[in-house]
Amino acid sequence: MGEKQVHMNMGVVTAGAWIAQLSVAIFFIVGFVEIYMSVWHIAFRKLHTTQSRRMVDRIMLIVLSVGVSSLLHFAGYEGGINAMLYHNVGLFILTFSLMDADINAVEYAIRGFAVVIIWMMHHVGDLTSGRFLFSMVFLFTILVVIRYRHKTINKNFVENILVYTLIGLNFWLTLPAESAGMLVSIPVATEGILMFILMTLFTWRQCHVVVRNNQISHIANYDTMTGVKNFTAYNHEIFNAVGVARTNQQPLSLAEFDVDHFKQINDTYGHLAGNLVLTGVSMTVQKILKQYSHDYQLYRTGGEEFAMSFPNSSAKEIIPVLIHCWQAVREQTFTYNTDKIKVTISIGMSSLRPGDKSVDDLYKRADDSLYNSKRFGRDTITVDGKEQKIISDTHHNTFAYFVQSIYDVKSGNTHIANELTLRCYNHKKGKWEKPDRAYLNIDERLKLIGQALINSDCKKIVISLSTAEFLDLKVAKKIIEFRKGVDGPEKLVIELDQVPTLEELKRSIAIYHQGGIKVMLSQVGRNRHFERVSPALEYIDGIKLTLKGLRDKQSSEFLKDNIQFWGRIADKWHIDFILDGVLTQQEAQFVPTQSFVTYVEGNYFDQSHLPIGS
Numbered sequence: 001m002g003e004k005q006v007h008m009n010m011g012v013v014t015a016g017a018w019i020a021q022l023s024v025a026i027f028f029i030v031g032f033v034e035i036y037m038s039v040w041h042i043a044f045r046k047l048h049t050t051q052s053r054r055m056v057d058r059i060m061l062i063v064l065s066v067g068v069s070s071l072l073h074f075a076g077y078e079g080g081i082n083a084m085l086y087h088n089v090g091l092f093i094l095t096f097s098l099m100d101a102d103i104n105a106v107e108y109a110i111r112g113f114a115v116v117i118i119w120m121m122h123h124v125g126d127l128t129s130g131r132f133l134f135s136m137v138f139l140f141t142i143l144v145v146i147r148y149r150h151k152t153i154n155k156n157f158v159e160n161i162l163v164y165t166l167i168g169l170n171f172w173l174t175l176p177a178e179s180a181g182m183l184v185s186i187p188v189a190t191e192g193i194l195m196f197i198l199m200t201l202f203t204w205r206q207c208h209v210v211v212r213n214n215q216i217s218h219i220a221n222y223d224t225m226t227g228v229k230n231f232t233a234y235n236h237e238i239f240n241a242v243g244v245a246r247t248n249q250q251p252l253s254l255a256e257f258d259v260d261h262f263k264q265i266n267d268t269y270g271h272l273a274g275n276l277v278l279t280g281v282s283m284t285v286q287k288i289l290k291q292y293s294h295d296y297q298l299y300r301t302g303g304e305e306f307a308m309s310f311p312n313s314s315a316k317e318i319i320p321v322l323i324h325c326w327q328a329v330r331e332q333t334f335t336y337n338t339d340k341i342k343v344t345i346s347i348g349m350s351s352l353r354p355g356d357k358s359v360d361d362l363y364k365r366a367d368d369s370l371y372n373s374k375r376f377g378r379d380t381i382t383v384d385g386k387e388q389k390i391i392s393d394t395h396h397n398t399f400a401y402f403v404q405s406i407y408d409v410k411s412g413n414t415h416i417a418n419e420l421t422l423r424c425y426n427h428k429k430g431k432w433e434k435p436d437r438a439y440l441n442i443d444e445r446l447k448l449i450g451q452a453l454i455n456s457d458c459k460k461i462v463i464s465l466s467t468a469e470f471l472d473l474k475v476a477k478k479i480i481e482f483r484k485g486v487d488g489p490e491k492l493v494i495e496l497d498q499v500p501t502l503e504e505l506k507r508s509i510a511i512y513h514q515g516g517i518k519v520m521l522s523q524v525g526r527n528r529h530f531e532r533v534s535p536a537l538e539y540i541d542g543i544k545l546t547l548k549g550l551r552d553k554q555s556s557e558f559l560k561d562n563i564q565f566w567g568r569i570a571d572k573w574h575i576d577f578i579l580d581g582v583l584t585q586q587e588a589q590f591v592p593t594q595s596f597v598t599y600v601e602g603n604y605f606d607q608s609h610l611p612i613g614s
Contacts, residue, residue: 480515542576567596
């Protein structure tokens with residue numbers, strides 16, 4: 001009996017000690033509820049959270065509830081006079097997690113199983129008694145009731161208190177005399193039940209305060225009709241974004257757009273149709289932004305006007321994203337009753353400059369560019385006052401793919417593949433030029449690629465796709481069919497200059513890999529994008545480092561360090577490493593001395609040209 005006295009609570013605690021334990025329990029549970037509800041909000045309520053992030057947070061909720069409860073339970077074995085506190089809080093946390101109305105049957109079963117295991121551990125040595133069997137039947141009954149009435153129980157104060165009270169009564173009144181570090185008596189059980197009920201009273205209020213605060217925050221920061229962030233959120237977040245950009249010396253781009261001729265839509269089809277269009281446009285744009293980065297944000301700033309913020313992204317990087325949004329809205333058809341409504345948007349964009357005194361300077365340039373888009377005839381994109389030239393088809397333009405050779409440095413500069421780049425013939429100047437923007441549909445592009453293959457001896461090619469094209473399943477299907485066709489290339493590699501979100505990358509790259517097509521990432525020399533590139537290295541097949549931008553601006557040591565840095569990364573992940581943009585004999589002699597470099601291309605070796613016979 002002497003050893004048991006060391007580890008077991010021999011009787012009731014004094015009133016002062018019990019109140020102290022209750023206070024500690026309430027403070028601990030209030031903190032736990034805050035953490036649990038913050039994770040729960042992301043997992044179940046926060047808009048535009050990715051599916052993978054939701055899954056991670058749902059797993060985290062299980063780990064929080066089952067893990068913390070188990071730790072407290074085992075602590076109770078050595079808790080001495082505090083054993084009641086540990087066991088009560090542990091049981092309460094599991095019971096609280098069972099009340100979550102958003103978890104599925106599997107998640108509920110895991111938590112319910114944890115309750116049963118801990119319950120049984122409290123009855124070790126008493127598992128065959130009628131008292132234990134009664135407590136288990138009663139417990140299973142309560143678990144079933146909670147599962148099928150959790151929404152009602154959560155909302156109804158009386159039902160909530162009743163369920164918690166029944167669990168506390170069933171737990172404490174059926175325990176054997178010796179249980180998990182405690183000597184249980186009627187007074188001890190009474191103290192345990194009273195503590196459990198009081199914890200319930202405080203926690204029910206705390207939980208509903210957190211939920212209400214989340215609801216108030218959502219109403220304050222989100223547009224109720226479209227579901228995107230509102231002007232209040234924009235004012236707060238763009239101010240913070242400017243501060244982060246300046247502190248970290250990163251770019252920041254801001255775009256504004258509105259729906260063209262929106263008043264005419266309202267007048268013709270009615271305000272309900274206008275609301276449908278605004279909601280549809282915002283959903284379309286939001287979906288596209290999240291394909292590129294979870295940091296890109298969309299705001300409804302008023303009426304038919306919207307703003308988009310692009311942290312850590314330059315104007316050059318964002319123009320393809322804007323064109324993707326612009327094109328997607330143009331292709332969308334909104335149905336209201338029997339009417340089919342087509343809309344367009346006008347976009348203006350600018351980027352943060354060193355001389356900007358406040359966010360208002362950036363906003364004014366973006367707003368002025370939006371005004372210019374309207375002045376240019378709407379349905380267009382203007383960046384810092386310059387309208388973007390968007391070539392949409394081949395009806396009035398002549399296109400062809402030029403080829404440039406890629407060489408294997410390790411095997412004596414053996415010609416191993418051709419990179420294909422699109423060119424447009426300028427009839428006025430009488431020469432081929434690289435178009436600013438060329439948006440041919442995939443059928444036209446594949447036809448031109450086929451012509452280049454026919455006129456070229458090398459049947460291994462690298463082609464560039466925009467992120468929008470890469471993520472388009474219809475485009476992927478046609479490229480794979482082309483690759484497997486009789487006149488298709490022996491080997492095909494797709495080059496991306498911008499990384500989509502990891503979820504989108506994994507989905508699309510799996511499809512291309514199944515079709516025998518590799519995917520390579522270019523523009524990796526931008527160190528500020530390493531965090532964005534790093535997760536993709538597990539899935540891509542190669543990286544390309546372009547010397548342009550590194551040349552002349554930095555020392556040869558800087559150039560060497562960059563080559564070595566990305567070369568080691570390629571070697572670590574066992575992927576191809578291509579060095580692009582070699583222009584001089586000095587650079588050509590320098591490259592072979594650098595370990596990890598396998599493939600090179602550039603004007604020193606071969607000028608981009610029309611294939612033989614074109």
